[in-house]
Amino acid sequence: MKRLTVLAVGAHPDDIEIGCAGTLARYVQEGHKVYISIVCRGNAGTKHLSAGEIVKIRADEAKKAAQIIGAELIMLGFGDGEVFHNKEYLTVFIDLVRKTRPDVIITHPPEEENFHNDHFITRQLIIDASIWATHKNLDMKTKYPPTEVIPSLFFFDQYVSGFAKRPTHYVDITSTMDIKKRALLEHKSQMEFLKELFKMDFSEYVELIARLRGLQCGVQYAEAFCQLSEYPRIRPYRILP
Ligand SMILES: [Zn+2]
Known part of the structure; x- marks a missing residue:
């Protein structure tokens, strides 16, 4: 297979590590290019620190986690709780797609x-931007030229609330589970915050879900995905690792 470009898009620092870091690490090991893009700064992810303090910490944690995975990090810098579907956001997302030019996008599941x-x-x-990125003459101030391809698109398990009953794809992450855990553990501030907020240990959670998905497909650890099976995103070959 040719060298792919993969774009994982998560709302907050840590969403990507929880959802698909094992798969991203496998892409990297197989020689593909991986971007992780985080939409929000993580400013609301604290009970004790100022916005300025927590934003700096979370950017630093996200950078270290992306380095462990071997991915290039792109922070979009929007505020927590301020993600809207409007022209401002769509322009930024279209430029994200045009800059990275992905063959595959991995993101959150449906509402x-x-x-x-x-x-x-x-x-x-990101679904809408990946279509409009291919079109020229948009009435938006974009910085990059249109893309050629509408990428394949997959949704990861959304922690706690969203597990696909019948995932369309599984990825064996037995060989990269250690990378996934180490990347997640870099998000120390968020793990402490979530412990306070939900009384939950996220490293335990990630271990449990990866093991469950592994049991379902006969390996030690796995991540599960649902494909957006719509024209023209379908390929006649497997594009996940
Ligand atoms: Zn999140």
Whole structure:
């Protein structure tokens, strides 16, 4: 297969590590180019720190996690709870697609499997942007030339609220589970915050879900995905690792 470009888009720092870091690490190991894009700064992810303090910490954590995975990080810099489907956001998302020119996009699942508006609006923005990125003459101030291809698109398991009953694809992440865990553990501030907020240990959670998905497909650890099976995103070959 040719060298692919993969774009993983998550609303907040840590969403990507929880959802698909094992798969991204496998893409990297197989010689493909991986971008991780995070929409929000993570400014609301604290009970104790100022916005300025937490934003700096979370950017630093996201950078270290992306380095462990071997991905290039692109922070879009919007505020937590402020993801809207409007022209401003669509322009930024179209430029994200035009800059990275992905063959594959991985993002959040649909609204019914999602408890958080930042997540499912991010999902809709990247779906729409990946179509409009191919069109010229848009009445938007974009910085990059149109793309050629509408990419394949997959949704990861949304933690706690959204597990696809019948995933369309599984990826064996037994060999990259250690990378996934180490990348997740870099998000120390978020893990502490979520422990306070939901009384949940996210490293335990990630281990459980990866093991469950592994049991379902006969390996030690796996990540599960649903494909957006719509024209023209379908390929006559497997594009996930
Ligand atoms: Zn999130």
